[in-house]
Amino acid sequence: MTAPAPNPSTTPGSSPPDAGPPGTRTSSGFFKVASAHAREAVETVYAARLAPPLDPSPVARLAYGAGLPLAVASALLAHPEAGRRYRRVCFTQAALVLGISVALGVSWGHVTKLLGLLGETRIQISSSGDVIRQSAKVTLDQGLAFWSSLYATLCAVEWAVIALSRQYHDAIARDAALLTGAMPEDPPLTPHVSVDIPWMWTRGKRYLRGWMVFLAGVPALSLLLVVPGVGRTLYAIASAVWGVYWLAVLVAAKSAYAWREEGTAPAPWFVRGWDWLTSSVLLFQWGLPRLYGQMLRKWTQQVFSPAARFERSPWELSGVAIARVLGGIPGFYLLVRPLIPVAAQHVLRAQDERS
Structure with missing residues (x-):
């Protein structure tokens, strides 16, 4: 066998x-x-839940943060009165932005002219009847200039509309906080259009602060340029990561909860890291690096509190920052702006409950 x-x-x-x-x-x-x-991640964002995810993975936490503004918007729209006010205010603002932009020069006549020029071609035919060249009269540079001008006009007009009617966004944010179980950060008010000079001054200072904290890290990042061969690439990547980090921190700073440790928050990771270099690495133990460390601390000290809060929930707040970036398109930003502080507060309150 x-x-x-x-x-x-x-x-x-x-x-x-x-x-x-x-x-x-x-x-x-x-x-x-x-x-x-x-x-x-897609399912988590689409679910748009207010409660933190049970899955502690970074992907789940990032998607949860990105979906929080959708959850807040869903709560608003589900309420008859609050949803009606939300739609009325934001759509009215969007119509104003578009109308004023058109009045400032982006007229339908220009658009029609551009479309007509894009369709015109110049064809030269040889004696044998063969087509030898076909070129558009509007170049790519002209098209880019037009759309860049349109985008800049929309952004400027949108900022002006928000500056005049931002109290309506404050009222919407208060509705959203009450409907989602968050703490309202604005007192009850009857919104109206006004020229709020103190608010505009505060916004200007915040823009300046954002540039200061970003530029504070440029000297340290510039050290990557001395790396042979890949220095410029490393510098570009590190600068992008540095900018994304501050975007997420400043998104967290839109909620008053992020400022609860003002004056008592520890130094953020980059200040601690530079202090370690100047105290432990011989190459950095001299006057200029230590002087830079003092400058780095001084320029960023005013945002230690939101930076500390970000370190405890980096993935969730990065998700909220992603939603903020995706919602930054002129017109669409009007829908997203009042939701971001409420979404950030939900992350920070969950952080407090965990601790």
Whole structure:
């Protein structure tokens, strides 16, 4: 009686019949995990829940933060009176932005002229009747200039409309806080259009503060330029990450909860890191690096509190910052602006409850 032939799938040292090369299996597993995380993130954002996720993974926390403004908007729209006020205010502001922009020069006549020029071509035909050249009279540079001008006009007009009617956004934010269980950060008020000089001055100071904290890190980031070959690339990447970090911190700062540790918050990670360099690394233990460390602390000290809060919930607040960036399109920003402080407060309150 002959023995049965060995099964290749059970022979020691052999691979299953349906398995590919090791590299293929590794790539396939990676893409499966990545697609599962991406699907989970999309589902979390789409679910738009106010409660923090049970899954502690960074992807779930990031998606939760990105979906928070949607959850706040859903609560607003579900309420008859608050939803009606939200739609009326934001759509009226958007109509004003568009109308004033048109009045300032972006007229339909210019758009029609541009479309007409885009359709015109100059065709030269040789004696044999062959088409030898076809070129548009409007170049790419002219098109980019037009759309850039349109975008800049919309942004400027939108800022002016918000400056005059921002009390309506404050009232919407108060409605959103009450409907989602957050603490209202604005007192009850009857909104009206006004020229609020103190508010405009405060906004100007906040813009200046944002540039100061970003520029405070540029000297340290510039050290990457001395790395041979890849210095410029490393500097560009580090500058982008530094800017994204401050965007998320300043988004958290839109909620009054982020300022509860003002005057008592510890120094953020970059100040602690530079202090360690000047105290432990011989190359940095001299006057100029230490002087820069003092400057770095002084220029960023006023935002230690929101920076400390960000360090405790970096993924959730980064998600809220992503929603803020995606909602930064002129017109659409009017819908998102009153929701961001409420979303940030939900993250910070959950942070307080955990601690």
